[in-house]
Amino acid sequence: MSTKVDPFVQHFRASAPYIHAHRGRTFVIMFGGEAVASKDLRTLLYDVALLHSLGVRIVLVAGARPQIDEALARRSEESRFEGDLRVTDEVALQCVKEAVGATRVELESLLSMGLPNSPMSGARLRVATGNFVMAQPVGVLDGVDYQYTGKPRRVDSEGIRQRLDDGAIVVLTPIGYSSTGEAFNISSHDVASAAAIALGADKLIGLLEGQGVFDAEGLNPSQLTPHEAERYLHSGRDLGHDVERHLAAAIEACQGGVPRAHLVARQSDGALLRELFTRDGVGTMVTSEAFEGVRPAVRSDIGGILTLIAPLEEQGVLVRRPHEMLENDIDKFTVIERDGMLVACAALYAYPGESIAELACLVVHPDYRTSGRGGQLLQYLERQCGARGLRRLFVLTTQTSHWFREHGFDNCELDELPKSRRSHYDQGRRSKILLKPLG
Template identity: 45%
Template sequence: MSDYVKFLRDTSPYINAHRGKTFVLAISGEGIAHANFTNIVHDIALLHSLGIRLVLVHGARHQIEERLTNCAIEARFDQNTRITDSATMACVKDAVGSARITIEAQLSTGAANSPMHGARIRVFGGNLITAKPLGVRDGIDFHHTGEVRRIDQKAIQKQLDDGALVLLSPIGYSPTGEPYNLNYEDIATQAAVSLGAEKLVMFSAENGLCDDQGNLIKMLSLNEVPQTLTSQAENISLQRNLLACYQACENGVLRSHIISYADNGALLTELFTREGSGTLILKNGKEIIRQATIDDVGGLLELIEPLEQKGILVKRSRELLETEINRFMVMQHAEGTLVGCAALYPFSDGHSAELACVATHPDFQNRGFASRLLAQLETYASQKKIRQLFVLTTHASDWFKEKGFVDVTLEELPAERKSLYNFQRKSRIFCKNLL
């Protein structure tokens, strides 16, 4: 089977899950100016063709700085917030308009030899953001710097329903008709919350957040974000992106992402693969362990069939899984995929049970998932007054020994299980005392 076929099969669950959902994408002025922006537009067009409802929010700080320099106007800030006087506002209007035209032009490409051929994306924008002035704070007049008062949710939803891509620029208007320079990260957060978006995706100069050793942090739960925000104090741009993700998830958005605008294909990798390309911020924690339900049968089959084909696990039919589904616990990834499972079969003596069908998805091995599942099942078994766990295995003897299991003989198995022992498989038998 070719890699191309495998890729399509692996991405199909994500395509089905994302279709019809609303994603808010936010990119800075630096991202628009980057050489990879053309590829990002191609990927946005692909998302649109897959039935994903898109709101694109753009910044223009890079373009504003260029115009201020050309006009010999000093850029002024207070606590990283731009002070937008009248002369600066003229540059802001010019920069935002130029950035917007660049984006619309890219989204309008349709040459026969282009990935955009046949895309026919309609871009909708306008006075969709009501703004209010930041005003005078601590004695500093911010002039034409403002903040978001309201997003026109109904107008945006109507355009999304009609198949358009909505483009939001970092300028809003007051009820008196005054334009204000806005923070694009704030617009992205407010739009994602107002629209009930499935995802907020922030494009950053970095691939995402890194730990103290420089390793990419693939996933953060909400309760881990405040400490991480403090650690990013020296990287204002990344800190702003993380804060936007945090505020979105705190207010109802299920998942937010930080990915690189410089990495070709980062958007598709993040949305359509298990590994992703950046940092995922989750509203409801990380992987969860729960009791399996009848709806998990398909996912369980997908998880255990490769191991059955290798002879590591005994084959189970769909019918058998449906009958025994209440015996299983599963580990569910944040994106919904089942990444691990294990089953517990109590014996009639009431104080012993068999641990069976311990499996981890190949893409998620060596992360301690099986150990967490085992610990959860041992806790559950102890609550049921089970004192001994038996396990039969042909391939994982060392792992079970590491977890406290010891070799036992066939004669030590409960009679009901001993009568079903498969002498052809020659499974080794292990036992662990829980109480």
């Protein structure tokens, strides 16, 4: 049998951990009225249907800003904004109802598709909409009466949960209702973050109209803490209204307990799937969780460590370590975990009587090399040595001596090693011995 794996099979298999991880989770997905008006809406909804069929509980929040503006223009009325907030008078409210109603019907129609030979074939989706969001008027701010512009007062999370339990996709619109029997126009971003918080959603996903979030150097950060996202918002740079609104909603959701908020460029085909089913995604994730971190290894890491070191043992870069040895030595290992996967490991064997330690088994996963992780792990272990009063660190290596020399190690002789280690030096392997005095 050929060992070459078909790329389709390879990708499908690689997405398996994400399929398992996302099943039964609640995702709130928000997009603007531009997405509803776009010809790509079908493809987006195909992907939403696919997520649903994989067991994801989905709440869609669809904006309708351009549709509302168009409805006003048809009446020869101007859209009136104060900052980013619409002032909704009686006429504007009428336009909001009209635009939101049409948006809702469009989504319900497309989610009902089921033609044979289409990606929706056999999907039989049920869509639930309703008065899930209660609103209160924004009121008068700085002398401006916002009239029928509202903000979320309460989200009927129980009602939404029941529909999700029933297998429906819930669609929320930028309208909220009040106990006075009135309707208010609410920003869809506010609806989305309030719903995600009230539902205890696992993710808030914002589909951006532009290319994404970029820093001052033009780079797209894959991850931000809410604090860093705040710095982006208040940097004074023009991020564009769309990015700013999505970032603000992501920050609010994270601060309200939603573990992860993703910002994904909608117009890049399949971006939603690539964000959710590949390790590094394609958008920006705002999270207060440690997505990647250095930590001491535990027994359940043995499998991951074996996966990291086995190819290098095969190549003779590392000395073979039997499984039992790894089990016994697991407390000597430190790992870097990235989104549930071990991407680097190293072991530290201390000889406290001689204030020296051996660094062994330093490996960074090939996909994650040359991004400083090797150096990061080394620094972490050096700090550990410092805390334990170990003043020198040595390593035995056949192929990586230059890397260590660039990190402050120097060649040394066998007799500089602890006595008990010298007798285990493999003369056949002829590893180079490098030593680093620690500050």
